[in-house]
Amino acid sequence: MVDVQGVHKRFGRLEVLRGIDLEVHRGEVMVILGPSGSGKSTLLRCINHLEKIDAGRISVDGNLVGYRQVGSRNYELKEKEVAQRRAEVGMVFQRFNLFPHMTALGNIIEAPVRVRGASRAEATKRGLVLLERVGLEEKAGAYPSQLSGGQQQRVAIARALAMDPKLMLFDEPTSALDPELVGDVLDVMRALSGEGMTMMVVTHEMGFAREVADQVVFMDGGVIVERGRPAEVIGAPREARTKAFLSKVL
Amino acid sequence: MAAAVLLGLLALLIRLIVNSRFADFAVVRHYLFNRSILVGLRNTLVISVLAQMVGITLGVTLSVMRLSKNPVLSVTSWLYIWFFRGTPVLVQLLFWFNAVPQVFKTFAVSVPFTHIVLYQKPMVLFMTSFMAALLGLGLNEGAYMAEIVRAAIISVDEGQTEAAQALGMRSGLIMRRVVLPQAMRVIIPPTGNEFISMLKTSSLASVVLYGELLRRASDIYSTNLRVVELLLDASIWYLVLTSIATIGQYYLERRFARGASRELPLTPLQRIRRNLVPGRPWFRVLR
Ligand SMILES: Nc1ncnc2c1ncn2[C@@H]1O[C@H](COP(=O)(O)OP(=O)(O)OP(=O)(O)O)[C@@H](O)[C@H]1O
Ligand SMILES: [Mg+2]
Numbered sequence A: 001m002v003d004v005q006g007v008h009k010r011f012g013r014l015e016v017l018r019g020i021d022l023e024v025h026r027g028e029v030m031v032i033l034g035p036s037g038s039g040k041s042t043l044l045r046c047i048n049h050l051e052k053i054d055a056g057r058i059s060v061d062g063n064l065v066g067y068r069q070v071g072s073r074n075y076e077l078k079e080k081e082v083a084q085r086r087a088e089v090g091m092v093f094q095r096f097n098l099f100p101h102m103t104a105l106g107n108i109i110e111a112p113v114r115v116r117g118a119s120r121a122e123a124t125k126r127g128l129v130l131l132e133r134v135g136l137e138e139k140a141g142a143y144p145s146q147l148s149g150g151q152q153q154r155v156a157i158a159r160a161l162a163m164d165p166k167l168m169l170f171d172e173p174t175s176a177l178d179p180e181l182v183g184d185v186l187d188v189m190r191a192l193s194g195e196g197m198t199m200m201v202v203t204h205e206m207g208f209a210r211e212v213a214d215q216v217v218f219m220d221g222g223v224i225v226e227r228g229r230p231a232e233v234i235g236a237p238r239e240a241r242t243k244a245f246l247s248k249v250l
Numbered sequence B: 001m002a003a004a005v006l007l008g009l010l011a012l013l014i015r016l017i018v019n020s021r022f023a024d025f026a027v028v029r030h031y032l033f034n035r036s037i038l039v040g041l042r043n044t045l046v047i048s049v050l051a052q053m054v055g056i057t058l059g060v061t062l063s064v065m066r067l068s069k070n071p072v073l074s075v076t077s078w079l080y081i082w083f084f085r086g087t088p089v090l091v092q093l094l095f096w097f098n099a100v101p102q103v104f105k106t107f108a109v110s111v112p113f114t115h116i117v118l119y120q121k122p123m124v125l126f127m128t129s130f131m132a133a134l135l136g137l138g139l140n141e142g143a144y145m146a147e148i149v150r151a152a153i154i155s156v157d158e159g160q161t162e163a164a165q166a167l168g169m170r171s172g173l174i175m176r177r178v179v180l181p182q183a184m185r186v187i188i189p190p191t192g193n194e195f196i197s198m199l200k201t202s203s204l205a206s207v208v209l210y211g212e213l214l215r216r217a218s219d220i221y222s223t224n225l226r227v228v229e230l231l232l233d234a235s236i237w238y239l240v241l242t243s244i245a246t247i248g249q250y251y252l253e254r255r256f257a258r259g260a261s262r263e264l265p266l267t268p269l270q271r272i273r274r275n276l277v278p279g280r281p282w283f284r285v286l287r
Helices: A040-047 A079-086 A104-114 A120-133 A149-161 A179-194 A206-212 A230-235 A240-249 B002-019 B025-032 B035-066 B071-086 B089-103 B129-155 B158-166 B171-208 B213-224 B227-256 B268-275 B282-286
Strands: A002-011 A014-024 A029-033 A055-060 A067-070 A073-076 A089-092 A167-171 A198-202 A215-220 A223-228 B106-110 B117-122
Touching: A002 A040, A014 A040, A014 A215, A014 A223, A029 A040, A029 A206, A029 A230, A040 A055, A040 A167, A040 A198, A079 B158, A089 A149, A089 B158, A104 A120, A104 A149, A104 B171, A120 A149, A149 A167, A149 A179, A179 A198, A179 A206, A206 A230, A215 A230, A215 A240, A223 A230, A223 A240, B025 B227, B035 B071, B035 B129, B035 B171, B035 B213, B035 B227, B071 B129, B089 B129, B089 B171, B129 B171, B158 B171, B171 B213, B171 B227, B213 B227
Parallel strands: A029 A198, A029 A215, A089 A167, A167 A198
Antiparallel strands: A002 A014, A002 A055, A067 A073, A215 A223, B106 B117
């Protein structure tokens, strides 16, 4: 589903990603671990073409991200095409980024109506089902400022799901939450993986990683240091850097 | 104590004005509702509202251009703002009314690169006082509004744009549905101030013979020589207009604060009512 090959990304003179290779199969959950600044967010953002890569290639469901290959050359896609491909990949942010001037339901139906051209009635029906799925059916009319962090994040997940994504990217979805609210969000994500959603999750929640992940990769300094099943990477790390990191977060 | 002294001084001042026969208040009252003055009042309102609308439309367009990645767009916008903010609006008004019809004899709208003319009129007939006032005030306002809108757009969290992009929205849609509605909260207070200024600045349109309040007042006093009285009448109406606009601004700001905080602040009326609950100490009313 996701195929990342030799990806490099620079911000000015700082090389943030220095040759990333990974593969996520349909229905798999990959958890990405790593210290702050290791490039985890940047990697997710590249997969959605929110950042342009400087070298390598990324494809999602067989489509090159952000580029079109003609012969041996790559041409950057037009905004319209980039947007179309992004619509197929859901993204959930650490700081929720709900639209504050729209209600929970308004947030959810915005893209289906404006991007996919769904009818308002149809999108609303679907939106209410999604809200129910994240346990917030009674909050449809609430504005984000009237919701707790955990509720906002669950609305954000429902908003992403409303576009029927093939892949969901989560960038530290629970890091901005009070500890007692983390569980609700993780429950939603766990259910999602149970339904066969392909997911890439940056998180420090080791319990979630052990339980849900099919693969865990540990990144540091823009490279993947170690990868494998959760029992291997988290349970019995081989690399010194992984051990040092885990001893801090566990 | 200080307040008492001030009130005393104010009373003194009012007596001084009334006794000095500085103005004949019977005449002031007589002309306050004069037909010509009321038409002037209406025209002031019309030109201010229209010019402000032109200004807002242009301002939004210019600010989006200014923030565009395309250098042609952003430089054009920069030049426009530089020019219109850098020259006096009075000069711009005179320019539209006097200079433009001298240089360009006809006004025509045609399909570019063809000879098909959709609309044509001699410039002197097109560039009426009204048109010159609208262009002069509106285009100038556009430059100021552009800076206001630009600051507001920049103030919207970048995460909002990213979230919208991630949903597959394109830049025009993101601007319209996500960024501008949030920028509104930041745009409204200064725009209210701009409109209040516009109500007053519109008096400059009197130089292009547009029949707004000041023009009407000065037309009357140039024949009856009641200069002070008629200027007072104009001032009274300007004060009325700006006061109403100030109140309108307050309620508009409240409306657009929606979604930003959990609860809206009380309006002054609500606050007074709430504080007048029996048993509350009277001084709470003042807070
Ligand atoms: N837009 C940008 N411009 C310049 N530098 C950037 C930009 N975005 C990220 N960086 C830098 O890239 C590096 C990697 O950032 P990234 O956000 O990917 O790290 P991360 O692993 O997600 O860290 P964290 O756990 O703190 O979120 C950091 O050093 C950061 O300062
Ligand atoms: Mg990050």
